[in-house]
Amino acid sequence: MSKTTISEYSFLERFNTEEKAVEFFEMLRWKGGTTCPSCGGTDTYPHKTRKFYYHCRSPKCRNQFSCKTGTVMQSSKLPVRMWLYAMYKVSIARKGISSLQLAKQLGITQKTSWFMIQRIKEACGNDTDTMLSGIVEIDETYVGGLERNKHESKKLNEGRGVVGKAPVLGIRERGGKVKVKVVEDRRAETLKREIAGIVEKGSIVFTDDWKSYNCLIDSDYEHATVNHSAKEFVRGMASTNGIESVWAVLKRSIIGTYHHVSLKHLHRYVNEAAFRLNEGNVKNKLMDRLEALCCKMVGVTLPYRALTA
């Protein structure tokens, strides 16, 4: 068994105090050199009375902060240990974790656990990776709602789209990472703009024959299409099979665990599925995945009012 695996029992034993959880998170965040999130200064000292807090010594700053400051945990009164446990549960889940389940496990209200989970999902989308390049597959799909539960009159099909769902753009680098993003629509201008922000110029891009992708002809990319309607899934090297397996994971996780996701929050569920796809096999890399998630928590804040507005 890989040494990066950790059972729930061992996890609870290892992080059996708030001190241990804070120390773990601080080490990942600051690598041993406590840094003021406000001014970036490293001249800091522990707060005399507030546990787990530091003072910044810079005369212009004098900020008080903890390891939660400037992360999605910032406005939360819950201990870091609970956050770490929630992150562990998100990391280990194959499809995701429900707020009801987490509430029971932590002994908190479902409302509180829902906010926790939304913030962790927000962090999952904290993507500072470089752009995708090389051979890249691009596709879009519609996600959200549950078509079979909708009244017949609402089942309005508009081509490949469905009312009550949102278009999601998926981009996968062959042998590399996946990026998934909720987009405004699937018109040429929108897709072109989004692709330019994710894929490096000069890459080879494979798409299906949806007309909007004509925007990639004579662009900064080398473009090849796969004709799905003709059941031509693999034409030489050109295929979008890789990205289609991403849709399978995404739809299974959203429908299988969450049953219904409103369009307002959909992008966070998409973030989480992408994180899961990118961080590899759970069994072998659980601690790596947990550490990666901790690092993503930094630099992202999601205030209560933004979640409820």
Ligand SMILES: [Zn+2]
């Ligand atoms: Zn400072």
